[in-house]
Amino acid sequence: MPFDLNFLIRLIPALLEGAEVTVELAVLTMLICVVWGLVVALAQATPGPLSWIAGGYIQVVRNTPLLVQMYLVYFGLSMIGMGLSGFASGLLALCIQNGGYMAEIYRGGLQSISLRQYEAGRALGMRRWTLYTSVIMPQVVARVIPPLTNQAISITKDTAQVAAIAVMDIMKVAQVWVESSANTYDVFLGAGLIYLCLTTVISLGGRIAERRLAFAS
Amino acid sequence: MENTLNDALSLATDPPVVQQRPMLAMSGIAKWFGANQVLKGVSLTVAKGEAVVVIGPSGSGKTTLLRCINLLEDYEDGIVAVDGEPIGYFVDARGKRQRMGERDLAAAREHVGIVFQSYNLFPHMTVLQNIVAAPIRVRGIPRAKAEARARDLLAMVGLTDKEQAYPVRLSGGQQQRVAIARALAMDPKIMLFDEVTSALDPELVGEVLAAMQQLARDGMTMIVVTHEMSFARDVADRVVFMDGGLIVEEGKPEQMFTAPRTDRVRQFLKRYNDRYRL
Ligand SMILES: Nc1ncnc2c1ncn2[C@@H]1O[C@H](COP(=O)(O)OP(=O)(O)OP(=O)(O)O)[C@@H](O)[C@H]1O
Ligand SMILES: [Mg+2]
Numbered sequence: 498m499p500f501d502l503n504f505l506i507r508l509i510p511a512l513l514e515g516a517e518v519t520v521e522l523a524v525l526t527m528l529i530c531v532v533w534g535l536v537v538a539l540a541q542a543t544p545g546p547l548s549w550i551a552g553g554y555i556q557v558v559r560n561t562p563l564l565v566q567m568y569l570v571y572f573g574l575s576m577i578g579m580g581l582s583g584f585a586s587g588l589l590a591l592c593i594q595n596g597g598y599m600a601e602i603y604r605g606g607l608q609s610i611s612l613r614q615y616e617a618g619r620a621l622g623m624r625r626w627t628l629y630t631s632v633i634m635p636q637v638v639a640r641v642i643p644p645l646t647n648q649a650i651s652i653t654k655d656t657a658q659v660a661a662i663a664v665m666d667i668m669k670v671a672q673v674w675v676e677s678s679a680n681t682y683d684v685f686l687g688a689g690l691i692y693l694c695l696t697t698v699i700s701l702g703g704r705i706a707e708r709r710l711a712f713a714s
Numbered sequence: 715m716e717n718t719l720n721d722a723l724s725l726a727t728d729p730p731v732v733q734q735r736p737m738l739a740m741s742g743i744a745k746w747f748g749a750n751q752v753l754k755g756v757s758l759t760v761a762k763g764e765a766v767v768v769i770g771p772s773g774s775g776k777t778t779l780l781r782c783i784n785l786l787e788d789y790e791d792g793i794v795a796v797d798g799e800p801i802g803y804f805v806d807a808r809g810k811r812q813r814m815g816e817r818d819l820a821a822a823r824e825h826v827g828i829v830f831q832s833y834n835l836f837p838h839m840t841v842l843q844n845i846v847a848a849p850i851r852v853r854g855i856p857r858a859k860a861e862a863r864a865r866d867l868l869a870m871v872g873l874t875d876k877e878q879a880y881p882v883r884l885s886g887g888q889q890q891r892v893a894i895a896r897a898l899a900m901d902p903k904i905m906l907f908d909e910v911t912s913a914l915d916p917e918l919v920g921e922v923l924a925a926m927q928q929l930a931r932d933g934m935t936m937i938v939v940t941h942e943m944s945f946a947r948d949v950a951d952r953v954v955f956m957d958g959g960l961i962v963e964e965g966k967p968e969q970m971f972t973a974p975r976t977d978r979v980r981q982f983l984k985r986y987n988d989r990y991r992l
Contacts, residue, residue: 616786617834621848621900622824624816631851635838712838712880 504680508687515670516691518584522666523653523695526591530652531645533592534599541600542607551600558597564658566590571662587659595652602644606637639710646703650696657692667691735798737762737935738904743782743792745775745959752778753789754959760904760937765930767946767967768939770956771982776939779956780906783937784826785819796825797903824852827897827905831913833889835881841868841892842877845899853900860899867895871925887918891925898929905929905936912941943986947971955979 541551558566570593571586581589610633618628660669671688675681738760745753752775760766768776781787783794785802793803793811801822806812814822836844845864849855855863868874871891881889890910897905907926911919923945930936930949940946946953947967954964955978963976974980 611834613830613832613834614836617830617836618848619820620784620786620823620826620828621896622820622852623848624820624852627851631847632836636836639838 501680501683504678504683505687508674508684511670511674512667512687512691515665515667515688516695518664518666519653519656519668519692520695522584522588522591522656522659522664523649525588526595526652526656527649529588529592530595530599530648533596535603537596537600538603538607541604555597555600558594559601563590563594563655564661566594567658567662583659583662583664586662587656587664591652591655591659595648595655598648599645602641602648603637605644606641607633609640610636639712642703642707642710646699646706649699649703653695653699654692734762736760737764737797738783738937739795740779740783741792741794743779743789743794745778745782745787745789752959753782755792756956756959756961757792758954758961760935762935763933764935764951765949766937766952766954767950768937768954768956769941769943769946769982770962774956775959776956777908780828780908780937780939783906784823784828785814786828788813796822799825801826820852824848824900825903827900827902829890829893829897829905829907829910831909833881833886833893833913835889835892835896837881840878840880841873841884844881844892845896848896849899864895864899867898868892870898870928871895872921885918886914887921890914890922894922894925894929903935905934907936907938907940909939909941941986943971943983955982957982 537551537554540547541555542548567587567590570581570590571583574581574586614632614636615628618632623632656666657668659666660672663669667688671684674684678684736759738758740759741757743753743756744751756775756779758766758779768779770776778787782789782792783796783801789802791811793805794801799822800814802819803811803813836847839847842861842864845867846857846860849860849863850857865874865877868877871894873888873891873895876884876888876892881892884892893910894905910926911922914922919942923942926936926938927945927949938945938950950967952964953967953970955962955970955974955976957978963970963974963979965975970979971983974983
């Protein structure tokens with residue numbers, strides 16, 4: 498395929514505009530899910546009905562495709578007259594699914610903390626809030642940084658599925674350009690490189706956070 | 715502090731006359747693990763400033779008894795009071811035994827320091843942070859004051875140079891002394907020690923026992939579960955022997971070790987002496 502500089506000069510800004518949407522989706526999903534996943538994980542760890550509601554939620558969202566969830570949100574909500582924009586639907590679906598994944602990550606982190614840590618805190622007179630904020634969660638956070646980094650990478654890649662509900666992210670921009678130019682290879686190569694840049698930034702950030710939070714090493 | 719020591723000595727020597735209320739009073743503690751009853755109605759009273767050493771064969775319920783005191787282990791019957799205040803369970807106006815709410819329980823636990831065999835330091839905190847965490851977060855003591863107190867305690871356990879170290883960088887004996895300092899930082903009314911030297915290399919045992927002995931000398935009320943018979947002999951005001959979830963015999967150390975009243979204690983000490991040639 499001939500290398501067409503003119504084509505690239507027009508393609509790159511368009512892809513970068515898509516990248517802005519991709520980054521917005523990915524960052525918002527991560528920020529929301531870091532909190533939402535923790536809420537679900539703590540609910541699941543609390544004995545009682547909350548626990549099985551949280552458990553059921555995790556099972557359902559992890560075992561159905563993101564694309565299906567996205568269509569259900571996008572078309573389902575508009576069917577009952579509460580239609581959201583493509584962006585909002587995509588974001589909601591990404592959060593619903595990744596909240597489940599994040600909850601599983603936190604659950605693993607919580608389970609890795611020895612019961613003796615809880616006992617040591619309680620024996621010092623700590624109540625639940627103090628125990629979690631000063632003893633348990635700092636250790637959980639340090640342990641979940643690597644899996645959270647992986648999740649952030651997978652969220653970034655998963656945002657590509659919002660193209661299916663007409664959100665102009667990197668992927669959708671690429672599809673539009675392919676349709677109008679037939680220059681398939683260059684377009685998707687460009688898109689892939691942008692995704693790679695984004696995920697590389699996340700990897701590096703994760704590694705820095707890991708090093709910052711690693712205690713005693 | 716010297717006064718408390720003298721009080722303790724006189725309390726230990728005189729027959730129990732009408733005296734100040736005990737620092738710890740456990741009565742009728744019964745505990746089941748499933749169908750297995752591991753505490754069969756244990757009652758134990760510890761006077762202010764008294765150092766009680768608990769000995770007994772493996773599985774006799776020593777650890778469980780200590781853990782019941784601050785309700786780290788729930789129990790089915792009996793009540794505990796520290797300095798006259800109930801902890802864990804209380805008896806309500808209608809005479810019914812009730813479990814304390816989280817807030818009251820936490821407040822009561824502040825008065826009971828416990829040191830575990832496995833140290834259980836907070837690995838994400840430095841030595842100093844480990845010690846000041848609860849005083850600051852639980853008791854609301856200003857950081858500067860908490861840190862000053864922590865440094866005094868570190869000096870007492872001989873770890874002044876380690877305040878910025880993380881627990882993994884310390885030897886077992888050093889970690890255990892930090893754990894002791896951490897518990898003391900809450901100014902507990904009683905300290906509980908559960909085989910705090912059994913996970914340590916033999917050459918590190920001495921430094922931890924020395925810190926505990928100093929504490930006893932300063933008049934701290936304490937219950938020490940240990941297999942270190944020499945510590946029991948040298949430091950205990952009273953030795954309690956447990957077997958099968960019951961206190962089988964108690965007495966002053968010289969009496970228990972030289973002239974035990976029951977066969978169970980005699981056998982236990984003989985087995986112990988055979989093993990360690992003491
Ligand atoms: N979490 C538990 N679940 C079931 N049984 C338990 C549990 N903890 C202790 N036990 C049982 O309770 C009994 C008393 O145990 P405990 O640990 O109090 O004994 P101990 O006197 O401290 O023994 P050791 O000298 O070995 O430390 C034992 O029979 C033990 O098997
Ligand atoms: Mg034990």
